[in-house]
Amino acid sequence: MPFGLKLRRTRRYNVxxxxxxxxxxxxxxxxVIECTLSVESTGQECLEAVAQRLxxxxxxxxxxxxxxxxxxxxxxxxxxxLKKQLDKFANEPLLFFGVMFYVPSVSRLQQxxxxxxxxxxxxxxxxxxxxxxxxxxxxxxxxxxxxADFGDYNQFESxxxxxxxxxxxxxxxxxxxxxxxxxxxxxxxxxxxxLSLCYNYAVSHWVF
Numbered sequence: 001m002p003f004g005l006k007l008r009r010t011r012r013y014n015v016x017x018x019x020x021x022x023x024x025x026x027x028x029x030x031x032v033i034e035c036t037l038s039v040e041s042t043g044q045e046c047l048e049a050v051a052q053r054l055x056x057x058x059x060x061x062x063x064x065x066x067x068x069x070x071x072x073x074x075x076x077x078x079x080x081x082l083k084k085q086l087d088k089f090a091n092e093p094l095l096f097f098g099v100m101f102y103v104p105s106v107s108r109l110q111q112x113x114x115x116x117x118x119x120x121x122x123x124x125x126x127x128x129x130x131x132x133x134x135x136x137x138x139x140x141x142x143x144x145x146x147x148a149d150f151g152d153y154n155q156f157e158s159x160x161x162x163x164x165x166x167x168x169x170x171x172x173x174x175x176x177x178x179x180x181x182x183x184x185x186x187x188x189x190x191x192x193x194x195l196s197l198c199y200n201y202a203v204s205h206w207v208f
Contacts (some may be wrong), residue, residue: 021083025050025064025095028120039083043076050097058114063100066090075100119148129169139182142167143189159187 035049051059064076099121109115125131173179
């Protein structure tokens with residue numbers, strides 16, 4: 001008669017899960033990617049993994065940051081292990097990719113993708129209110145952004161789509177009538193731009 005043996009189930013460890021971790025990174029276009037890294041991987045290794053996804057070579061202008069437990073922006077120390085920094089200081093394991101160092105002239109940026117990332121950063125800073133502009137400047141910058149993101153004016157039968165597009169800082173758009181007037185002015189501004197007015201030109205106007 002066979003014995004009914006009850007074997008105690010032991011905990012099984014996944015070597016990969018012990019030695020690696022997955023972190024999320026929000027890019028400047030608001031997309032979120034995931035990176036699998038070693039627990040010993042540095043911030044620089046994570047930055048290089050992001051740069052590889054973006055086909056970005058000029059990584060020395062960029063960095064990674066996170067929100068601390070006190071909701072303050074804290075830049076990743078690139079030479080130190082990333083996981084230790086997140087475990088000790090981060091509110092959650094979510095990183096943000098962004099421009100860390102600005103250049104005195106956009107002509108110093110060699111790659112088209114670098115200039116595009118600068119454009120995304122500066123546009124975000126304007127819309128979030130970190131870079132201030134006058135109403136006139138804001139309309140011009142919004143027109144440049146529409147040109148950069150959507151192309152020439154004559155491609156569209158109507159500019160109604162601009163009503164769904166964030167053009168201005170939040171505090172400019174509380175009144176619907178004012179927002180409609182500003183949107184129409186942006187459409188007119190867009191009309192004046194040619195093919196040569198892309199995000200390179202927008203970055204030059206916004207930053208310099």
